[in-house]
Amino acid sequence: SEKTSCGSIRNELLELFRTALTVSFPSVSAEPVVAACNNAKNGDYQCNNAMALFGKLKGTPSAPKAPRDVATAIVGALPANGLIAETSLAGPGFINIRLSRDSLSTRLSEMLVKGLASWAPTGYIGKKVVIDFSSPNVAKEMHVGHLRSTIIGDTLCRIFEYCGADVLRLNHVGDWGTQFGMLIEHMADARRLRVAAGGEDKDMDEDVADLQELYRAAKKRFDEEEEFKTRAREAVTRLQSGDPESLASWQRICAASRREFEAIYSRLGVTLQERGESFYNPMLKDVVEELKAAGVATIDNGAACVFVEGQSVPLIVQKSDGGFGYASTDMAAIKHRLNEEKADWIIYVTDVGQSQHFELVFAAAKKAGWLVDGSGPKVSHVGFGLVLGEDGKRFRTRSGDLVRLVELLDEAKSRCAATIRERRAEAGEEVNEAEVEDAACAMGYGAVKYADLKNHRTTNYKFSFDEMLNLKGNTAVYLLYAHARIAGIVRKADKDVYALAADTPISLDHPKHLYPSPSLFWPSHATVTATYFSPRLQELELALHLCKLPEALEDAIEELAPNRRVDVAFRNLVPTGFTLNALDLPLRATHYRSIKLRVTDYLYDLSEKFNSFYVDCKVLGSEQEASRLLLCEATAVVMRKCFELLGIRPLYRI
Ligand code: ARG
Structure with missing residues (x-):
């Protein structure tokens, strides 16, 4: 599978257990199930295959007596490796795994020396990922919904880019459609009025200076004046037939809109390639003809519709008056992205209100044979919710307008x-x-x-x-301050940390030396608190979390594809008699979370883990200064990567 090629800890464990499973139970095939432990007391990771496997083996001649026996056999078949320090069994047959500290500290040192690129998940290298995001509409307000699409889409792009994918960031701007008729006509009227008042007979920048106002005024007249409405309709026809003057006005409106959008993108540090709806205009006729000829689209009440099983409404690819709309364009776009862009994955980022539209588009593309379920290119709609004001209603300004x-x-x-x-x-x-x-x-x-x-x-x-x-x-804000503080510690040490990283092993033993070994106490000191017996190893916890970055990113990517939800895979593995809740599988929770959450949560947890470490472990001037400095630098480096993936510019001093 795609995941296994990456060298994350989880993937290495998956490989080890894959081998162990085939060796111990060659008669049944089972995908290894490995997840991080929720509770550090149990272990660092756990393998959860034994229970399901037990269910599968039941009734066979060599059937084990209990799930625990299955677990013991799996552990016994683990190949020799430097990653696992120790395993133990828990509950019905969970295999808890304790990682070797050396393997963690080596991982960190290598990352510092080679750079974080060496930690990038490798399952997407060279894959063509088309991400359709932001996509505001010309002459209409770019509102907070478009802001969400821009932010989420940009983060997705950044994650895929870090993973070595060939990402095409597409801005599917709403730059075509009937609204241009009224805009062009209103502009022409403004010019006529200007000339009548003795002004210049040419297009002026002021005509498109306030596009929202232009839209509002044109819309008002379109709704109220019959004569204007007729002229606006004629203008649409002229524009669509390629009349040069109409095209010139259309271009001026788009250019003005583009300037406004660009101002926002440059502030946000987001890059996008504009490929608006108009780009697909020349393809619409052929695409719709193809759908009709293949019987994918059928005529219903004069309109060409694609009916899809399980959907209450069809996808209308051509209106009864012969016109093309939003859906026609999306059919042409998906075809172009598959055939010309050779996309391996197409991702659309819009509000959840458009979920049905995309379900219909994807289903229609499958019906047309452009897409095949379960093989070849993938498509996903990444839907998001509304941005609300503090009053819990749609986010608006005090005057009731959408917020600019x-x-x-x-x-x-x-x-x-x-x-x-x-x-x-x-x-x-x-x-x-x-x-x-x-x-x-x-x-x-x-x-x-x-x-x-x-x-x-x-x-x-x-x-x-x-x-x-x-x-x-x-x-x-909190995280940026946290990062600046760590950068400050490293700065103050005034050492070449990269030279240090090459020859100072990172020690993860603190604060073990502060406590006598638990075995010396046991059993006479049985009353000593449990925490005393399991001193929190702050360095170790921090190191472990740092090493989990690749997994956080894998999960983030995985989650955006609803068809590849790991919890579904789990359900198949859980034998009857167990419920998911009783098993409390750690991955379950993470896989219900959203893509971005994974990275932001990871980052926040990292800063918390660093804080705990810093409270307990003196860095500057301590005996372990060199080693701890490396942990500080590793934390800063990983934080910066997270900031980068989230499109946030890190600060080194505030
Ligand atoms: N312009 C649309 C809107 O503002 C979003 C376009 C999304 N992309 C697409 N291929 N339909 O709602």
Whole structure:
């Protein structure tokens, strides 16, 4: 499978257990099931195959007596390896795994020396991934929904790019359609009025200066004036037949819109290739003809429709008046992406309100034979929920308008600038305005992105500046400060950490030496608390979490494909008599979470683990300074990678 080629710990364990399973029970085939332990007391990872395997073996001549016997046999068949230090059995037959500390510290040292690229999951190298995101509509407001699509889509792109995929970031701008008729006609009227008043008879920039206003005014007239409506309809026909003058006006409107969108993208650090609906316009006729000829689309009430099993409505690929719409364009687009772009995976990022549309488009593409279930290219719709105001209703300004993105970003930034100035003043530090400005951008835009990404993508969330800018919560601001503090520690040590990494082994033993070995106590000190017996190894916990980055990313990618949910695989493995809840499989929870959540949660946990480590383990001036400095640097490096994947610019000092 795609996952197994990566060198993550989980994948290495999967390989070891795959071998152990074939060796111990050659008569049955079973996919290894390995997951991180939820509770560090039990182990670092666990293998959960024994119970299901026991169920499968029941009634066969060599059937074991209990699931635990199955587990013992699996453990006995594990190949020699440097990764597993120890295994133990728990419950009905869980195999708990303790990793070797050396293998963790070697992993970290290697990462520091070779760079984080060496940790990238390898299952997607060279795969063509087309991500259709942001995709606002020309002349209409780019609203918070488009902001979500932009943020989520960009993060997806960044994760795939880190994994070595060939990512095509497509902006499927709504730049074609009947609304242009009224816009063009309204602009022409403005020009006529100007000429009548003695003004210039040419197109002026002011005509498209306020596109929202242009849209609003044109729409009002379209709804109220019959004569205007007729002219607007004629203008659409002229535009569609390629009339040069109409095309020129259309282009001016698009160009003005593009400038507004670009301003937002550049602030957010998002790159996109514009390939709007108009791009597919020349292909629509042929695509619809193909669908009709193949019997995929049938005529219903004059319209060409694709009926799909299990769906209450058809996909209308051609209206009864012969016109093409949003769905026609998406059919042409999916075909183009499959045939011309040779996509291995096409991902669409829009609000969940469009879920049915995409289900229909995917089903229609399958019906047409362009896509095949279970093999070849994949398609996914990544849907997201609404952004709500603090009142729990759709996010709007006080005046009731949809919130303008530019203003929102401005406010986030200015609030951050104020906080930074305040903190500098408290610390009695000098304030460098350019520096504050720069940090405020990173923090403010980062906070907006993080607040969006940390939520389950399909649920609605409340937009709150107070919450997202909280210095102490699960926010980008908190994380950026945490990172700056770690960078400060490393800076203060003033050592070449990379030279250190090459020859100083990272020790993960603290604070074992503080406590006598539990075996010396037992059993006479049975009353000593359990925590005393299992001292928390802060260095070890931090190291383990750092090494889990590749898995967090694999999970993130896996989760975006609903058809590849691991919990489904689990269900098949769980024998009757056990329920998922009783087993409490650790992966289950993670696989119900959203893609972004995995990375933001990972990052937040990392900073928490670092804090616990830092409280217990003195770094500068300690005996273990060199080794601990490497743990600090590894944490900073991994945090920066997470920031990068989330589209947040890290700060080194705030
Ligand atoms: N322009 C659309 C909107 O604002 C989103 C387009 C999404 N992409 C697609 N291929 N349909 O709702």
